[in-house]
Amino acid sequence: MTVVPRFNRILLKLSGEVLMGSGQFGIDPDTCDRVAREVKGVTDTGLQVCMVVGGGNIFRGLAGAAQGFDRASADYMGMLATVMNALAMQNALEKTGVQTRVQSAIPMASVCEPYIRRRAERHMEKGRVVIFAAGTGLPFFTTDTTAALRAAEMGCDALFKGTSVDGVYDADPKKVADAKRYDTLTFDRVLADNLRVMDASAVALCRDNHIPIVVFNIREEGNLAAVLRGEGVSTIVQNTNDKH
Numbered sequence: 018m019t020v021v022p023r024f025n026r027i028l029l030k031l032s033g034e035v036l037m038g039s040g041q042f043g044i045d046p047d048t049c050d051r052v053a054r055e056v057k058g059v060t061d062t063g064l065q066v067c068m069v070v071g072g073g074n075i076f077r078g079l080a081g082a083a084q085g086f087d088r089a090s091a092d093y094m095g096m097l098a099t100v101m102n103a104l105a106m107q108n109a110l111e112k113t114g115v116q117t118r119v120q121s122a123i124p125m126a127s128v129c130e131p132y133i134r135r136r137a138e139r140h141m142e143k144g145r146v147v148i149f150a151a152g153t154g155l156p157f158f159t160t161d162t163t164a165a166l167r168a169a170e171m172g173c174d175a176l177f178k179g180t181s182v183d184g185v186y187d188a189d190p191k192k193v194a195d196a197k198r199y200d201t202l203t204f205d206r207v208l209a210d211n212l213r214v215m216d217a218s219a220v221a222l223c224r225d226n227h228i229p230i231v232v233f234n235i236r237e238e239g240n241l242a243a244v245l246r247g248e249g250v251s252t253i254v255q256n257t258n259d260k261h
């Protein structure tokens with residue numbers, strides 16, 4: 018069993034694909050509500066949580082480019098998709114009584130706040146969940162890199178990547194049936210072996226800023242709290258000499 022240490026502040030990266038629930042596309046309200054209840058469960062313990070939500074359930078820039086869209090335009094479309102997901106999660110969280118703020122890296126004043134680091138910091142101190150939308154605001158990046166960047170900016174103790182696999186494997190488990198899951202491994206190993214559970218820029222940012230990444234399956238109900246308690250299945254990626 019993987020042992021996950023205690024944290025004061027975390028960034029939760031939620032894969033957009035997870036928000037499809039059992040569907041093939043878009044946003045499943047029941048899944049948003051379920052994830053929101055799980056986030057409330059952990060914020061009720063006093064843990065400060067900020068979030069980045071992906072956009073893969075709606076639009077990915079690379080897929081758009083493959084269909085003939087200009088890559089940068091497609092990436093902006095992908096970033097806008099993450100705003101829809103952020104608003105869906107905001108709505109679900111507020112139904113549970115959790116106070117939230119959405120901050121977008123692409124300013125859209127009628128919809129949500131712009132990203133202002135010090136303001137986000139203040140929201141978190143007040144116990145609000147801040148959801149960072151529109152990625153970095155820059156094309157050719159991903160929401161994994163956004164998550165690493167915001168985790169560093171917000172001084173998070175760890176980046177929890179909630180996805181549809183239960184950790185990092187020696188090969189993509191959706192393609193290689195007998196792939197083996199790691200309990201722990203180093204950032205350098207992830208990069209050297211080109212393990213593609215997150216993009217390399219996100220891994221390097223976390224490595225250089227000493228932020229451990231915990232990869233876990235958020236499709237499994239109760240897993241966020243379990244992983245935080247050190248009971249769930251996950252992979253912890255960190256530097257050999259970092260003690261967390």
Ligand SMILES: Nc1ncnc2c1ncn2[C@@H]1O[C@H](COP(=O)(O)OP(=O)(O)OP(=O)(O)O)[C@@H](O)[C@H]1O
Pocket residue numbers: 031032033034035070071072073074077159160161179180181182184185186187188189190191212213214215
């Ligand atoms: N070595 C590996 N270990 C684990 N998963 C891997 C590995 N290589 C590739 N993957 C794939 O990485 C995916 C995890 O990324 P995820 O689906 O969260 O994508 P994302 O781009 O972060 O989110 P989104 O769905 O919002 O686009 C898994 O579904 C898995 O199939």
Ligand SMILES: O=c1ccn([C@@H]2O[C@H](COP(=O)(O)O)[C@@H](O)[C@H]2O)c(=O)[nH]1
Pocket residue numbers: 033070071072073076077078079091092093094095096097098099151152153154155156157158159160161163
């Ligand atoms: O900083 C960023 C973040 C995201 N994008 C675009 O958005 C989509 C959706 O994000 P995922 O990480 O794939 O869930 C992504 O494919 C990019 O097209 C971006 O351009 N910049």
